[in-house]
Amino acid sequence: MVRALRNYFMVVAIISGMTSAARHHPVNLTIAKDRVEAYYEGGHYTLDATKAVNKAIKHFERVPVTTSATIVFDIDDTLLSTFCLDKSISYGHVPELSQAYERYGQLPALPQTKRLYDYLLGRGFHIILLTGRKENAKEGTIKNLESQGITGFDEVIARSPEEEPLTALAYKAAHRATLTKEGYDIVGSVGDQWSDLCGGFAGYQVKLPNYRYILE
Numbered sequence: 691m692v693r694a695l696r697n698y699f700m701v702v703a704i705i706s707g708m709t710s711a712a713r714h715h716p717v718n719l720t721i722a723k724d725r726v727e728a729y730y731e732g733g734h735y736t737l738d739a740t741k742a743v744n745k746a747i748k749h750f751e752r753v754p755v756t757t758s759a760t761i762v763f764d765i766d767d768t769l770l771s772t773f774c775l776d777k778s779i780s781y782g783h784v785p786e787l788s789q790a791y792e793r794y795g796q797l798p799a800l801p802q803t804k805r806l807y808d809y810l811l812g813r814g815f816h817i818i819l820l821t822g823r824k825e826n827a828k829e830g831t832i833k834n835l836e837s838q839g840i841t842g843f844d845e846v847i848a849r850s851p852e853e854e855p856l857t858a859l860a861y862k863a864a865h866r867a868t869l870t871k872e873g874y875d876i877v878g879s880v881g882d883q884w885s886d887l888c889g890g891f892a893g894y895q896v897k898l899p900n901y902r903y904i905l906e
Contacts, residue, residue, distance in 0.1 A: 750877075760816040760818060761818075764882060765819055767898070769804065769838075781902060795834060799840060804839070817842065818869065819846045822905065857906055858886070866891035867891050869891070879892040879895055883905045884897065
């Protein structure tokens with residue numbers, strides 16, 4: 691899981707309503723982290739995620755379920771939450787710890803997104819999970835998903851060694867293009883990053899909030 695905690699100016703501007711001019715001045719790192727934490731733990735994240743999911747369900751209620759209709763989901767901070775893990779290391783990045791969680795961890799499901807997942811699965815859409823995690827974490831990832839009641843998906847796609855140098859956007863767009871060529875009709879994509887949703891063949895874009903890191 692390639693992760694980066696960046697752009698505190700953006701985070702503080704979004705959460706605290708800073709003016710454009712104020713964004714050019716340095717912000718104390720501790721204050722920025724406190725504001726991010728307050729957003730996630732004070733109910734604001736839940737409210738925003740619920741709004742995004744409610745809007746998505748209203749949209750997909752109008753989408754016919756055909757034999758090829760497919761929804762593509764990201765995993766990290768879309769279906770499974772890494773918030774508590776990130777908080778435990780002060781929102782930094784420890785590759786070995788992240789990799790251990792991917793292979794053996796029990797990350798909790800995000801209830802808002804799981805509600806959307808269950809709704810789409812119940813309607814009969816194909817569901818494919820497209821993650822930036824490496825192939826060697828695939829087995830552990832599936833076990834983690836199943837332990838959280840996330841089952842019934844067609845496939846989990848993870849990065850092959852050859853794909854590791856690719857940006858998140860290039861990697862995911864390429865796989866969606868391949869899935870389309872294979873006959874899947876991607877009518878929607880769900881993710882916490884714009885790189886989960888941009889690049890074509892994404893269908894309706896469901897963007898979940900994430901004010902902790904950006905993957906491009």
